[in-house]
Every structure is written in C-alpha cells, then in structure tokens.
Amino acid sequence: MEESETMNAPAVSAPTDAELVDLCRRMVTARVWSTRLFNLQRQGRVGTMAPIDGAEAAVAGTASALDPATDWVFPQYREPVALSRMGDEVIDTHTLYLLGHPAGGRYPDHVHVFPTQISLAAQVPHAVGMAWGMKLQGLPGVAAVFLGDGASSEGDFYEAANLAGVLRVPVIFVLVNNHWAISTPLSRQTAAASFADKAVAAGFPGVQVDGRDPVAVHEVVSAARARAMAGEGPTLIECDTYRLGPHTTADDPTRYVPPDQLAAESARDPLVTFSRRLCQLGLWSDEENERTRTTALERIDLAVQRAEATPLPHDAFFRHVYAGSLPLRLRRQAEEVAELWP
Amino acid sequence: MAVSTIVEAINQTLAREMERDGRVVVFGQDVGQNGGVFRATDGLQARFGAARVVDMPLAEGVIIGSAVGLAAAGMVPVAEIQFLGFVYQAMHQLAGQVARLRYRSDGRFDVPITVRAPFGGGVRTPELHSEALEGQLANIPGLKIVLPSSAADAAGLLASAIRDPDPVLFLEPLRGYRALRDDVPEGDHLVPLGKLRRVVEGDDLVIVTWSYMTEVSRRAAEQLNGEGFSVGVIDLRTLVPLDLEGLASAVTAAGRVVVVEEAPLTGGFGSEIVATISEECFYDLEAAPVRVSGYDVPYPVGMLEDHYVPSVERVVRACRRALEAAP
Numbered sequence: 001m002e003e004s005e006t007m008n009a010p011a012v013s014a015p016t017d018a019e020l021v022d023l024c025r026r027m028v029t030a031r032v033w034s035t036r037l038f039n040l041q042r043q044g045r046v047g048t049m050a051p052i053d054g055a056e057a058a059v060a061g062t063a064s065a066l067d068p069a070t071d072w073v074f075p076q077y078r079e080p081v082a083l084s085r086m087g088d089e090v091i092d093t094h095t096l097y098l099l100g101h102p103a104g105g106r107y108p109d110h111v112h113v114f115p116t117q118i119s120l121a122a123q124v125p126h127a128v129g130m131a132w133g134m135k136l137q138g139l140p141g142v143a144a145v146f147l148g149d150g151a152s153s154e155g156d157f158y159e160a161a162n163l164a165g166v167l168r169v170p171v172i173f174v175l176v177n178n179h180w181a182i183s184t185p186l187s188r189q190t191a192a193a194s195f196a197d198k199a200v201a202a203g204f205p206g207v208q209v210d211g212r213d214p215v216a217v218h219e220v221v222s223a224a225r226a227r228a229m230a231g232e233g234p235t236l237i238e239c240d241t242y243r244l245g246p247h248t249t250a251d252d253p254t255r256y257v258p259p260d261q262l263a264a265e266s267a268r269d270p271l272v273t274f275s276r277r278l279c280q281l282g283l284w285s286d287e288e289n290e291r292t293r294t295t296a297l298e299r300i301d302l303a304v305q306r307a308e309a310t311p312l313p314h315d316a317f318f319r320h321v322y323a324g325s326l327p328l329r330l331r332r333q334a335e336e337v338a339e340l341w342p
Numbered sequence: 343m344a345v346s347t348i349v350e351a352i353n354q355t356l357a358r359e360m361e362r363d364g365r366v367v368v369f370g371q372d373v374g375q376n377g378g379v380f381r382a383t384d385g386l387q388a389r390f391g392a393a394r395v396v397d398m399p400l401a402e403g404v405i406i407g408s409a410v411g412l413a414a415a416g417m418v419p420v421a422e423i424q425f426l427g428f429v430y431q432a433m434h435q436l437a438g439q440v441a442r443l444r445y446r447s448d449g450r451f452d453v454p455i456t457v458r459a460p461f462g463g464g465v466r467t468p469e470l471h472s473e474a475l476e477g478q479l480a481n482i483p484g485l486k487i488v489l490p491s492s493a494a495d496a497a498g499l500l501a502s503a504i505r506d507p508d509p510v511l512f513l514e515p516l517r518g519y520r521a522l523r524d525d526v527p528e529g530d531h532l533v534p535l536g537k538l539r540r541v542v543e544g545d546d547l548v549i550v551t552w553s554y555m556t557e558v559s560r561r562a563a564e565q566l567n568g569e570g571f572s573v574g575v576i577d578l579r580t581l582v583p584l585d586l587e588g589l590a591s592a593v594t595a596a597g598r599v600v601v602v603e604e605a606p607l608t609g610g611f612g613s614e615i616v617a618t619i620s621e622e623c624f625y626d627l628e629a630a631p632v633r634v635s636g637y638d639v640p641y642p643v644g645m646l647e648d649h650y651v652p653s654v655e656r657v658v659r660a661c662r663r664a665l666e667a668a669p
Contacts, residue, residue, distance in 0.1 A: 106448035114414070115447050119438050125404045126439070129411020129419075136367065136393060136417060143411070156435070159404035166399055320449040321484055323507040327536065327583035 015064070015218055017283055023064050023214045024278050025292050027056040027271055030082035032296035033091060037081070037098055040304065041249040046098040050078040051245040054212075057270035058176045058239035059083065061217030062144060065225055070141030072112040074127040078176075079146050080116065087111035095303040102316045104307075121147055121154035124173070128160045131169035131228075142170040142228045144221070149189055150181025152198060161202040161236065170228035172221060173199075173236040176211060178243035183256040199236035211239025212270040244269060314338060343525040348518050351493040351526050352382045352458075355500045356420065358530075360390050363418060366504060369396035370405060370422030370458075379424060380460060380519055402432035409455045410439055418454045420504060426461035426513060427470035427641075440509045441484030452507040456500075460516035462554050462604055463636075463651045466644040472516070473641050474604035476552075477611035479511055480581045486510045486535060487581040491518065491556035495579060497526045498533030506535065515554035522557060536583040540592070542567075544574030547664055548596040550589065550615055552578045555602045555652060562657035566665075573661060581611055589615070590622040597628035598664045602657055607635040629667035632660045 015023065034052040041049050052059070059082035066073065068086045075083065080094040089108050097104025097116055105115040114130075117123040127145035134141055151157060152175055164171050175195050179186055192198060199206025205227075209220045217239055224235035242265040246253045253262075278284030313319065318326060318334040326334060346354070360366045368383055368390075374397040377384030387395035398405050402423055409419035423429050429436065436457070443453045463472035480487050488503055488510055490496040496514070503510035515522070541556055542563045549559040556577040563573040576592050578585065593599050599619060601612040616631045634652045642650050 102448050104448075105446045106450045109450070119434065122407070122434065122439055125407025125435065126411040126414070128404065129408035129413075130415045131411070132408060133412045133415025133417045136412075137415065139415075156403055156407060159399075159401040160407065162399055162401065163404045163408060320445045320447075322486075323444065323452065328586050329584065 015215060017281075019064065020215070020278060020281075021283050023060055023218070024275055024284055026060040026063075026082065026084055027214065027274060028289060028292045029084060029296040029299070030056045030060060031271055032293050033081040033300045036297065036300045037095070038249060041098075045304070046095070047100050048249050049098050050248045052078055052081050053245035054178055054241050054243050054265075054270065055079070055176050056082050057214035057274060058174070058211035058217055058241055059146065060085070061214035062146075062174050062221045064214065065218045065221035066144055067141065068112065070139070071225075072114065072127070072130050072141070072143045074114045074123040074130070074143060074145040075116060076120070076123065076146050076148060076151065077116050077118060078148075080113070083113060086113050091299065091303045092306055095300070095307040096310060099307045101307060101310055101312065103310060121151040121156040121160075123147070124151075124157050124160040125163075128164045128167075128169060128171050131164070131171035132167055135167070135169050140229065142172055142225050144172045144174055146174050146176060148181060149175065149177040149179065149186060149195060150184060152195055153189055158198075158201075161199065161234070164234040165203040168231065168233035171234045172224045172228060173234065174221070175236060175238045177238050177240050180243045180247065180253075180257070182247045182251060183253075194238060196236060196238040202234075202236075204234045204236065206236040206238065208238045208240060211241035212268055212273060214270070214274055241270065242268070314341060343527060345523055346493040346497075346526045347520045347523045348490065348493045348496045348515065349380055349382050349520060351497040352500055352514065353384055353386075354526075355497045356383060356386060357389065359420075359501060359504045360386065360394065365416065365418040366420060367394050367396065367412060367417050368420045368422070369398050371398055371400055371424050373397060373422050378422065380516075382458070382514075383422070402428050403435050406432040406440060406457065407435040409457075410435070410443055410453075413443070413453050413455050414451050418504060420456045420458065423457060423459040425467070425471040425516075426459040426475055427473040429459060429475065430470075436479075436485070437482045441482045444508065445484060453509045454504070454507050455509040456503045456506075456512055457509070458512045458514060460514040460519065462516045463641065463647055464517045464554075466647065467516075469641070469643070472647075474636065476513060476581055477603075477605050477609060477614070480611050480614070484509065485582060487513065488535060488579065489513045489515070489553040489581065490579065491515060491553055491577050492522060493524045494526045494531070495533055495539065495577075498531045499535065499579065501530070502532050502535050505532075510535070513553065518554045518557060533579070535580045536585055537579065538585040538588040538592075539577045539579055540574065541577050542573065542575040544572040545596055546572040547598040547600065547661055548574040548576060548592050549600045549602055549657065549661065550576055550578065550593070551602040552581065553604070555604055558652060558654055559602050559657055561654045562661060565654065565658055566661055571661075571665060584618070586618065586622065589618065593619050593623045594626040597626055598667075599627070600632045600634060600657065600660045600664050602634045602652055602660075604636050604651060606638045607633060608638050610635055629664050632664045634660045
C-alpha cells in the first residue's frame with residue numbers, strides 16, 4: 001500500500017524499541033482479552049461481542065500515535081480491547097458494557113473514550129463535533145474516530161466528512177477495512193477504487209496504509225495528527241486488514257467466507273507477522289509472548305470479577321434519562337419498579 | 343415591557359444568551375449572513391462572529407449529530423432545523439443519539455443541546471415544511487419538547503431551553519412568527535419548562551392545546567364566551583415534561599374538555615392528553631373528551647391546507663359537542 005499523493009506528510013519519528021514492544025504487548029493483550037470475552041459469551045456470562053481478530057494493529061497502532069491526555073477516541077464496537085493505551089480502566093468499563101451494566105457506557109473522566117457505538121457511523125458526526133468544539137476553545141488535541149468499510153456507506157460518514165472538510169477541524173477518520181460487513185464483501189459495499197478515495201469529495205487527504213502493520217499505522221496516524229494540530233484539518237486513513245474471526249458471537253462466517261481466502265489471510269495475521277518481526281530484531285521472544293498472555297489473562301479475569309461485583313442501582317434505568325430530579329411521570333414509573341423489584 | 347413578535351423575541355433571546363454565555367454556538371442552514379430564512383438569527387453573525395454563528399452544509403444529520411460532540415466538548419449548541427419536516431433527515435441522530443447521550447454515558451455527559459425548528463401549516467409552504475411532528479418526537483425518551491405560543495413565552499422558554507442541561511426541541515409556531523405579538527418582560531426573563539399557561543379562564547369547559555392552536559382556540563373560546571358560555575384555554579407550553587398536576591386540576595375544575603392539535607389524529611399527542619385525562623380525572627368528567635386535529639392523511643398541498651389545519655369553526659363545533667353532551 002502506498003500513501004496517496006495528496007498527502008504531504010510531515011516528518012514523524014519512528015517508534016523507539018520500547019514503543020515497539022509496548023505496541024506488541026497491547027496487540028497480544030487485545031487478542032487475549034477478546035478471546036476470553038468471546039468464550040465468556042459462550043458461557044452466557046457476557047452478551048454479544050465483536051472479536052478484534054485482525055484489527056489489533058490498526059487499532060493499537062492508531063492509539064499509539066495519540067496523546068491520551070489531550071486526544072479523544074470515538075470507537076464503533078470492536079475496538080475497545082485494543083485501546084488500553086487510552087487508560088488502564090478501558091477494559092474494566094468495556095467488560096461492564098458487555099455484561100450489560102449501565103456503567104459500561106461511562107469511561108472514567110480522565111479516559112477520553114466515547115461510549116461504544118452500535119449504530120454504524122453515528123459516532124462520526126460526534127467526533128467531528130468534538131474536534132469542532134476543541135478548535136473553538138483553542139484546546140490542543142485531536143478526535144480520532146474508528147469506522148469500518150461497511151459504516152463508510154452510511155450517510156453519517158459522508159455528512160460528517162463533508163462538514164469536517166468545510167470547518168477544517170482536527171479529526172482523524174480511521175477506516176478499518178476488514179473486507180467484510182457481516183457477510184457483505186467489499187464488492188457489494190463500494191465501487192470506489194479505495195475507501196481512502198472517499199476523502200477526495202470532502203476535500204482532504206485520504207491515505208491507504210497496511211493495517212496489519214502497526215508501525216505503518218502509527219506513522220500515518222502521527223502524520224495526520226501533526227497536520228490536524230497544525231490547523232490543516234482532517235485526514236482519512238484506510239487501514240487495510242482482514243477480519244480473521246466472525247463478525248460477532250452471533251455470526252457464522254463459514255456460510256460466506258471462502259476457506260482458502262481465510263487460510264491465506266491467517267498467514268498474514270498481524271499478531272504473527274509483527275511478533276516475528278520483533279523477534280528478528282531481538283525485541284520479542286516466545287517467553288515474552290507467554291508472559292504477556294499470562295498478564296493479560298490475569299487482567300481480564302480481574303476486570304470480569306470487578307464487573308460482576310459492581311452493584312446494579314435499583315433505579316438504574318431512570319437515572320440519567322434527564323439531569324436532576326425525575327419529572328412526576330418518571331417518578332411514578334420508578335416507584336412501580338421499586339415495588340416490583342425490591 | 344416591550345411589544346415584540348415571536349420571531350423578534352427569539353432573535354433577542356438568542357443574542358442575550360450568546361452575550362451571557364460564551365459557550366453558546368448557533369448553527370444551521372442560512373443562519374449567518376442571511377440571518378435565517380425567517381430572520382430569527384438576524385444580526386447575530388455580525389455581532390458574535392462567524393465562529394459562533396455558523397452557516398452549515400445542507401445536511402440535517404450532521405447538524406444534529408455534530409451537536410453531540412460539541413456538547414461533549416463543553417459547548418452549548420443551539421442548532422436550527424430550517425423547517426421541522428426536514429428533521430426526518432436527522433431522526434437517527436436525534437432519537438438514537440442526542441436523546442440517549444446522557445443515558446448511554448451513564449451520566450458522564452450533559453447534553454445542553456437546543457434544536458430550534460418552525461412548524462405548522464396555514465402559510466402555503468411546499469411539501470414537508472408544515473408537518474406537526476411533536477407527537478412522534480414526544481415518544482422519544484430523553485428529549486424535552488417546548489412549543490411557545492406567545493412572544494413572552496418564546497423569550498422565556500428559549501432562555502430556559504438553552505440553559506437546560508438536557509436536549510430540548512424548541513418548536514416555533516411558523517404561522518405565528520409575525521402574526522402574534524405581545525409584551526415581553528425586559529431583562530433576564532425565564533419561563534420554567536413543565537408549567538402550563540392559563541390563557542383564558544372558564545369553568546364550563548377547558549380547551550387543552552399548544553403552539554399556534556392556542557391562538558385558534560383562544561378565538562373559539564372568545565366566540566363561545568360571547569354567547570354566554572364559560573370556556574377556558576390552557577396552553578401546555580411543554581409536552582415533555584408534561585404539567586400533569588396543572589392539566590388535571592384544570593380538567594377537574596371544568597369537567598368538560600376539548601383537545602386541539604395540528605397533527606394527524608391517530609397516535610398524536612392529543613391521544614396522550616386524553617389518555618392522561620382518563621387516568622387522572624375520569625370521575626370528574628361530565629362528558630367524553632373531544633379531539634380536534636389534522637386528519638389521518640399526509641400533510642396536504644396548499645389548495646387543501648385550510649381543510650386540514652384545525653380552524654376556529656372546527657374548534658367551536660367540538661366545544662358545542664362537549665358542552666351539549668349529557669351523561
């Protein structure tokens with residue numbers, strides 16, 4: 001993949017060895033967490049979830065180029081397991097979310113991650129609004145929004161990209177192209193030569209990058225961030241990768257994914273290729289891999305324990321419909337629930 | 343006190359709120375240099391600058407959707423939808439996102455978004471300019487719905503809406519923008535959300551209504567009261583939150599009730615009012631409630647409009663039915 005010629009990327013420094021190791025740890029951890037949550041769904045302990053397999057490099061690579069203190073991330077629903085760089089608590093909140101607990105929509109105040117979004121591309125206008133608000137207040141930082149190849153067909157994406165171009169706001173569109181929208185392949189999603197091309201109509205650069213290579217993603221996102229911070233506006237980044245698992249726990253991809261294609265793509269698994277590369281550099285080893293997996297398993301078990309121990313407020317679904325005290329009608333409804341569910 | 347039209351009161355209130363709070367941003371289609379197609383935002387861009395009074399691309403979805411991000415960033419967004427019928431293009435953001443942000447973030451984010459839009463028929467607009475959608479919108483938990491029917495209320499309710507930490511749909515009576523004028527109190531004038539207004543006192547029957555139908559109902563009451571009846575009118579002002587206590591006490595006192603709205607009959611907010619009255623005041627009713635509304639047809643073209651929008655004559659007929667009904 002090559003960057004399109006419309007992008008004059010400012011020079012950005014390559015990741016240090018420590019940053020490379022950190023990236024690999026976060027990718028391995030994301031896969032471990034995702035797999036564990038997938039299995040918990042099979043045991044009936046958490047709800048429907050969308051596994052990360054194949055998107056680790058795109059998501060963790062993006063997060064590695066952001067500043068968690070100033071920047072915001074707007075996920076769709078697949079990404080949170082790979083966003084640990086935005087805050088150690090991300091996995092706790094995400095586990096609560098999958099458990100179906102109301103607190104699963106609320107990352108702690110210092111964690112700049114918007115709640116998981118189910119409606120495809122609905123988060124894209126929100127990210128543009130956030131970037132606009134940051135610009136109006138002269139705040140440093142950018143908003144980075146994830147969407148998939150399928151979500152890029154939604155009107156929300158086109159409307160938000162168009163507005164972002166007009167307002168030149170500091171937003172980065174990270175389009176993770178995993179070649180499938182549940183069962184809909186790329187050929188049924190767009191006739192465009194690339195998803196990056198969709199930036200042309202909005203008047204800002206669109207870039208294609210190998211979404212299996214976290215270093216390439218890091219560099220392209222860093223460049224987009226530098227552009228945004230310099231007041232030069234948005235960038236659309238298409239991270240090309242492949243969905244190695246089912247769409248969600250409710251999906252059976254054997255009905256539509258060609259087995260030979262999946263086998264070929266599995267050989268390019270970003271986890272496998274990146275850890276092999278770091279091994280060759282002497283930065284990674286089987287032992288390090290095992291240590292990372294063990295630590296990750298301990299952490300997800302802690303998150304599950306914490307989530308399962310989080311009390312459910314009895315008036316949970318009346319709080320936060322509106323600010324302040326409940327209007328009379330809602331108060332009566334809350335009283336009924338309190339009687340029926342003491 | 344100064345006499346204003348509704349649109350002037352809105353314009354002055356927007357200016358006052360922008361002056362008072364630097365976080366207020368006004369945006370929509372044609373709101374800048376042009377001052378809005380009804381001049382509701384006239385002069386605001388010259389006074390507050392193009393960064394705070396923003397002409398938007400013609401895309402309702404992102405006008406409403408970007409307000410979510412603006413609010414989360416700490417701004418106070420005041421978005422304009424040029425005509426309420428166009429809000430269909432943004433319903434997914436309004437119902438699926440704006441209304442739910444506080445709830446889905448478990449209270450992390452305040453949502454001080456105001457969406458202004460004129461609605462209502464009777465002025466020969468093209469298709470989709472006149473629809474009364476308040477009943478559809480009231481079925482979306484998380485939104486507040488405010489519909490002024492006077493200049494004083496337009497000013498006082500709009501200031502309350504902008505300062506409210508929840509999303510408010512501020513639905514303006516298109517037909518009353520310049521036709522209705524009254525005294526607006528000087529200075530910081532606030533009308534609380536969720537308190538109805540008694541427009542005409544009367545104890546034989548009460549007409550329950552909102553927005554421009556308040557004016558139609560007032561004229562109907564005037565005619566009947568000239569014949570010796572005592573017909574009252576209440577303007578609900580806000581459908582959500584609903585002034586349950588005020589509604590119940592007015593209906594209980596009169597015993598007879600007519601509900602008037604512009605929207606189609608089936609599933610409209612008038613149905614909600616009648617259902618509420620049945621629950622709250624059943625044993626105080628002396629006659630079955632009567633509804634006056636638009637018909638269950640798509641909003642008609644201009645030549646048929648006067649047959650559709652409830653008229654003084656239709657409201658008077660409905661009142662006579664309710665007044666003449668004997669248990």
